[in-house]
Amino acid sequence: MRAITMKEFGGPEVLQLTEVPDPQQRPAHHLIDVHRAGVNYADMHVRNNDYISPVELPYIPGNEVVGTAADGRRFVGLTRGGGYAEKALVHHRTAWAVPDDITDEQAITLALQGQSAWHLLFTSAELKSGQTVVIPAAAGGVGSLAVQLAKQAGAKVIALASTEEKRRLARDLGADAAVDSGSANLTEEITEGAGGPVHVALEMTGGPVLPAILGALAPHGRLVVYGYASGQMSDLPSRFLIEKSITVSGFGLPNLYSDRDALPTSIEALFGAVREGWLKPVTGGVYALGDASAAHSAMAARTHVGKLSLDATR
Template sequence: MRAISMEEFGGPEVLRLREIPEPRPRAAHHLLRVTRAGVNFADVHVRGNTYLSPVTLPYVPGNEVVGTTEDGRRFVGLTQGGGYAEQALLHRRVAWAVPDDITDDQAVALALQGQSAWHLLFTTARVAAGETVVVPAAGGGLGSLAVQLAREAGATVIALASTERKRRLARDLGADAAIDSTADDLTARILDAAGGPVQVALEMTGEPVLSRVLDALAPHGRLALYGFASGRPADLPIRALLEKSITVSGFWLPNLYRDREALPTSMTALFEAVRKGAVKPVHGGVLPLGDASTAHATLATREHVGKLSLDPTT
């Protein structure tokens, strides 16, 4: 079958289309013919050998897929690699039947980024109605979903984004304010937009944004960390955390893969939110499988909006 296989770490050019053996059916797995493979920043970290879980080469990237079984059933789910391919195996514990009224493009946005947004907000940060939450990268796949989920939960949403196009999208999705994440006076802008310190902040950028967002948190505020896209992780200022009794929590979705309740709960909630129109996944484009390197280069520009995916059928 055709797949994107990495034989070395490096830039987008290491993502090459190759013929590899088809996966063999396995117990407790669904074998899918893939129709959508999600592209995520986690894949960029894998490609550069900076991912939280090291991989062994050669390696097929891709951690979320939508596809159809031989008997015609449609599933969306999570993999630990192997998604950028014409066929993929999904363990039944992290695979969910896609309702007929949910499209492939909607479903692929929910498996990794949708569930990450849901658990960041409601499991890790415990956002409640009436609180104010800062959402980074609000024009991206995860951020655009987090804006909508937080709004639906009754929170005030302060969106961060690096371009006016993304900030306009965040406002259209329901953010109460949208701020330039590259601003030197980011802390002051957050405080002004929120009318004071905020209760909750999600953060995936790294320095210098992390420190500026941390300074905008109220006493007893909660900070949920899920990445460092800038490539500059920070040593957290212990004194500042103590002075304001701030709670800092890390989040990585694979830690929930063995939980028999967490992901089914979030996936059910996400399907229902899409059905009733409370959440509208932002379609960021679909590229042929062989254009995986272009997809990664597009991510690097930070200009794209919404969910980017690959179509292995083309």
């Protein structure tokens, strides 16, 4: 089969289209013909060799696929690598049958980024109706879904995005205010948009953005950290946390893979929301499998909106 293989770490150019043996069927797994493979920030960290969980080379990236099993059923599923390929194995516990009225393009947004958005808001942050929430990268894959989920839950949404085009999209998706994530006065602009300190904030940028968001939290506020897209980790100011009694938690979706209820519950809720029409996945671009390096370049440049994916059939 064709697959994107990394034989070294580095820039997008290390993502090479190669011929590799087909994966062999294993117990408790579906072997699927991949239609779409999701592209995520985690894949960039793997490529740069700065991911939290190191990988061994040679390596096929990709943790999110949608495709068809031998019996004709469509599945969307989560993998631990191996997704950038024409065929992939997905464990029964992290694979879900896709309803006929959900397209491949919709499904590929939901398995990793959709469920991340869901559990960030409702499991980790425990967001409630009437609360105010800050959502970073609000025009991206996780962010664009989180804006809609939070708004539907009755929260006031403050979106962060780097360009006016992206801020406009966030407002169109339901954000009550949209703030330039690169502002030198980020704390002040968040609190102004929110009408005061906020109850909940998500954070995936790192660097100077994290302390700026912390500054906008109200006493007893909650911060959930789920990434460091800037490539910079940030130290948490413990004195500041104590003074405002702020709760900080980390989030990584793989920690829910062994939970028999969490992911089945969220994926069914997401399918239902798309079916009802109020959750609208945003597609930022579909690249041929061999153009994985171009997809990574677009993600690194942050020129895209919504979900990036690879079409493994071309």
